[in-house]
Amino acid sequence: MKNLFLFLLKGGKYHCNICGSNWLFLNKVGVSSDATKKNKIIGAGIRFTRCWKCGSVERERLLMNYLDTITNPTSLRVLHVAPEIQIQKKIQNIFAEYITCDIEKKEGIDMTCDITNMNSFSSCKFDILICNHVLEHIIDDQKAIKEINRVLKIGGIAILNVPIFKDVEKTYFDISIKDPELRSSHFGQFDHVRIYGQDFFKKVERFGFRQKLINYPQLNKKLKLDPDEHVFQFIKQKNI
Template identity: 40%
Template structure:
């Protein structure tokens, strides 16, 4: 019995050592000067592939999803979270921690940065899938975007990065975000979007994950946003500012050159 335990431990140690060695080797092999991750500071000559490809992504030229070389080899950050972080850096957001922030479906590397800066209030929320309540980090609360449990004008900033494309009643979600934002505050509401499509395509009868991959480009997306995405945001009251030059200004950060950031002001 004791020998079994020792053997098991020794196997665990060997696997752990191998993985650590493998990680170290990958960092040495991929070291270079093309990229610099703004989260972990790793200098890389390339990034890891992330995302999945489906024909519709190319047909509709959807920006913000699909297979791409955009994952940091050291910390695993994605281009989507680096874009939000870069925008925040560009407006010196982290210099004044006297803000209340709601971050829905928080990305790991991005939320670490907000936690580190000790804001007045930083609430992370996600809709906990039944049976998976224990997989979320302890700082994440169970929050349904369709019924945000905070009073009107509670937050200075809301971050909801690539979430609305998963929500059937996205207008209700947008309205809730608008409601909890204070006047003068802003929300970052990124979605995958087709700039060659005028009208958003959605069909609630399509619920099969394989069919959604084929039609919407991902198994849990419920629509493909077109240019009328901005009309939806305006309909609930937002004034939309589009920032499109971050990938050029911060060319080392490995951002998606086609992804613009949507700043929704109240």
């Protein structure tokens, strides 16, 4: 029955640029919480954006489109933190060096590392660091951003997308909230410790980066992207 259902959905107007499939409509993803009901949080809440085949969601298709525009990938060293499995499979063989890491050992992960202390990597090692939807889990995110600066080359690129308030300037962070249910209510997910505001960009720039927001409005409908969501590209300007 499931196979018949998916067969009937094939060939629609929505395209997945990761697995190449097309669908009449996409699957449900996300959770509803008090946080997502009060304000628009880009990258959070309930959406119908998940690919039925590979499981990609809108931010992953957005990232994939960005990665497809990179020139001379065979000359680049890439560190992918907490990698999206669909993207990892597609890009792991196109760069000069591609390393994956996560806080816990998992299948397909090259090494475990704490993003606030990446002492396994030398300074100025990587050309690109991908760290999507990770910083909202980290208590000391400033220490993590400082480490990201350290392991990137001058001119290197950090992709640091996070769930972010669309119209709220100040990041909401309360270290005293530790209960998973309360975190879900306040931050939108049981293991999140904050919701970033628009001050996120200045926060990262203080650690030697220059930000650039990138989106592809011409692909919003085809890839079922969120028009408010951008790739958060930060270019390293200096060592700190």
